[in-house]
Amino acid sequence: MSNDNNFSYAAIEEAIRSRKEELFPALRSNIQQRLSTMSSSEALTFRLLKGEKEIKRVVPSATKEYAAVLIRFCRGQSYDGYVIDSAVTPIVMANVESTLLSFFASPSIGESVADAISTQFSKQNPSTAALSQELGTNTEWLKTEVTTILNYSNADSIALQILDLASGQIQEFLASSIGKQLVVAITKMMATSAGKTFIIQTLRVAVAKVMASAALKAALISFLKKVGVGILIKSAIGKALIAMLAVAGLAHVPVLLVLVPLLAAFLIYEYNTFPAKLAAKIPYEVERIIREQFDLIAKETAKQIFKGVLAELAKQLTKVRISVQH
DSSP: OTTTTTSTHHHHHHHTTTGGGGHHHHHHHHHHHHHHHHHHHHTTOEEOOOOEEEEEOOOOSHHHHHHHHHHHHHHHHTTBBBBEETTTTHHHHHHHHHHHHHHHHHHHHHHHHHHHHHHHHTTTTTTSOOOGGGGGOOHHHHHHHHHHHOOOOOOHHHHHHHOSOHHHHHHHHHHHHHOOOOOOOHHHTTTTTHHHHHHHHHHHHHHHHHOOHHHHHHHHHHHHHHTTTHHHHHHHHHHHHHHHHHHHOTTTOOOGOHHHHHHHHHHHHTTHHHHHHHHHHHHHHHHHHHHHHHHHHHHHHHHHHHHHHHHHHHHHHHHHHHHHHH
């Protein structure tokens, strides 16, 4: 659990984790719907890769090449120097990405994150009374106050807590010139009720902007790749194919001994049923994978949100400063 008086991304992380059960029904449904409408040919097609580049597709056919690719894929082997992947993997991965992005962009997550950050900020100065509504009647005074604050160079205990964060990315941002100004601005403004109101209202706007940003989407997709979600999905598809091969008696047969007539019979039987089998099995396998990785996803996303919100807050404070100077 995070310390309410410790200014960090931990509160955001907890807010995300507290709502994770909202993700999984949509995740299962989206994947199931996509797989159930997939063509049989697409479901049984393989991709031959060099690195991440797709070189060739091997479509289902009663040929020795297809037999070799099918069985080698199930055994985790390469084919003729190529990495083998199912054509289903990128389709499922795309659904995972889009569902997670929708989850983080949802109003409920945005509100939870905004509440978490606002609560954390509001508790930074325990001696300050509850948030007031003075902003509307003290706008010009507050702008002047912000201008003055941005010229300070010293930092108090809250600033030191911020600069002591474990995340290297956040440290780098806060160690920059604008980051240091932001630390001082937040620290000084939180000592006044009007300043605190301004900061928290600005934070909520910043959270909404960051949650819908392309930068957060790119960071999330990159992290899913980093932790190997696509590899795990590929493995789950392979297991489904192995189960099919076992039923057909092909699972342990050497590739060279797989006869074309036997493969043809296998394809005829599975051709019309495989998409439905995938739709019944893969969504739950993907849910298990994402559940196992969710804490890591929440932590990384929280870091990105925190960094983005601070950057956006800095922009807003700078705008106030410029508007006063002119």
